[in-house]
Amino acid sequence: MPNFLNGLDTDIRAAIIAQLRNLWTHGSTALEGNSLTLGETAFVIEEGLTVSGKPLKDHEEVVGHARGIDMVYDMVNRMGDITESDLFNLHxxxxTSVIYDVYKPIGHWKKEPNGTYIIDGDKQVFFEYAKPDDVLCLMNKWLDLLNTLIRSCHGRDDALTAYAxxxxxxxxxxxxxxxxxxxxxxxxNVPVLKSGFPPIMIPKQDRRDYLLxxxxxxxxxxxxxxxxxxLPMNEYLIQFREFCNKSWKESLDLVDEAKRIQRERKGLSVV
Ligand SMILES: Nc1ncnc2c1ncn2[C@@H]1O[C@H](COP(=O)(O)OP(=O)(O)O)[C@@H](O)[C@H]1O
Ligand SMILES: [Mg+2]
Known part of the structure; x- marks a missing residue:
């Protein structure tokens, strides 16, 4: 388990892991339009019960994401490089869609081109992501970068740079x-957790700044x-790193609070 849990009693440790899982899952799925609240997300994950009137897809999505977090912790605890099949399993x-569509592969790289509209001043421009034929080569480079950064990550600044x-x-x-x-x-977040820090989570309320x-x-x-x-370097990557730094506060504060409760319980300091 990551270092930020060191020195915490089992119950406090379990609570912080659950709090992070709920916030991470809720924040990340809400950014994509999931309608469950933080409380509903925790309820669905913990009780395995549904929330009346909310889409089945939203339930499946939060349960799938929570499982994804467990898989990330497994990658962190494991020795050896992260591979393409780790990413496919996570995908x-x-x-969680149960409908099989050969053009929308689950657990495999995309088969069709995709892109998004970006508003640039007064213009709307179409931005195309990597072409399907280029994905394998690019993702091999991305995996190399991930495994290199995991090995070279030594402190808070390194972890933040790696994440961004x-x-x-x-x-x-x-x-x-x-x-x-x-x-x-x-x-x-794999290098962040491997370096002993809690995960960086993008707050849903900062969606506009994030997409910008x-x-x-x-x-x-x-x-x-x-x-x-x-990863071509430019000033916007540096701005994104700063955005991620601010986003980190939520999980760091949760861990600080857990440590404060631990100190109060023991009447002494923990590392
Ligand atoms: N202009 C952009 N350039 C790069 N990435 C973007 C851009 N706009 C949005 N994104 C990223 O794409 C994500 C949406 O892509 P998608 O494949 O639908 O992911 P998900 O299903 O998890 O929402 C956003 O959450 C964001 O991370
Ligand atoms: Mg999507």
């Missing part, structure tokens, strides 16, 4: 037909192709 957890870089590169490539945002917000950061970066560097370096 299968996150993408991996998150940005993942959504810029957009290797899956869907689920790219939730995947990025999960796997970019990603759009500015994408517009500035253009669409990726197989020749691209996995």
């Amino acid at each position: 299968q957890a996150v993408q 870089s991996l998150h940005m590169a993942f959504v810029w490539i957009h290797p899956f037909f869907d689920g790219n945002g939730r995947m990025a917000r999960l796997v970019a 950061c990603l759009s500015r970066y994408s517009l500035n560097v253009g669409s990726p192709d197989s020749q691209s370096t996995v």
Whole structure:
């Protein structure tokens, strides 16, 4: 288990893990339009019961994301490199649609091109993510970057840089037909957790600023192709790193609170 849990009694430890899981799942799925509240998300995950009148898909999505978090912790606790099949397994957890569609593969790279509209001043421009034929090559470079950053991550600044870089590169490539945002917000945390810190979670209320950061970066560097370096550097990546730094506060505060409760209980300091 990550270092931020060190020195905490079992019950406090279990509570902080659950709190982080609920907030991470709720924040990340709400960013994508999930209608469950934080309380409903926790209820569905913990009780396995449904919330009357809410879409089945929203229930499946939060349960799948919570499973995805467990898989991320497994990657953190395991020795050895993270591989393509780790990402495919995670995608299968996150993408819960039961309808089989050969053009929308679950647990495999996308088969069809995808893109998004970006509003640039007064203009609306179409931005195309990596072409399906370029994804394999780009994602091999992305996995190399992930495994390199995991090995070279030594403190808070390194962990933050690794998270922002991996998150940005993942959504810029957009290797899956869907689920790219939730995947990025999960796997970019592997080096953060491995370095002993709680996960960075993008607050749902900052959705506009978050998408603005990603759009500015994408517009500035253009669409990726197989020749691209996995993460061209520019000022917008630095701005995104700062955005991620602010987003980190929520989980760091939760851990500080857990440590305060532990100190009060024991009447002494914990590391
Ligand atoms: N202009 C952009 N450039 C790069 N990534 C973007 C841009 N706009 C949105 N995104 C990312 O794409 C995600 C949505 O992609 P999608 O595959 O539907 O993921 P999910 O199903 O998890 O929502 C957003 O959450 C965000 O992370
Ligand atoms: Mg989506």
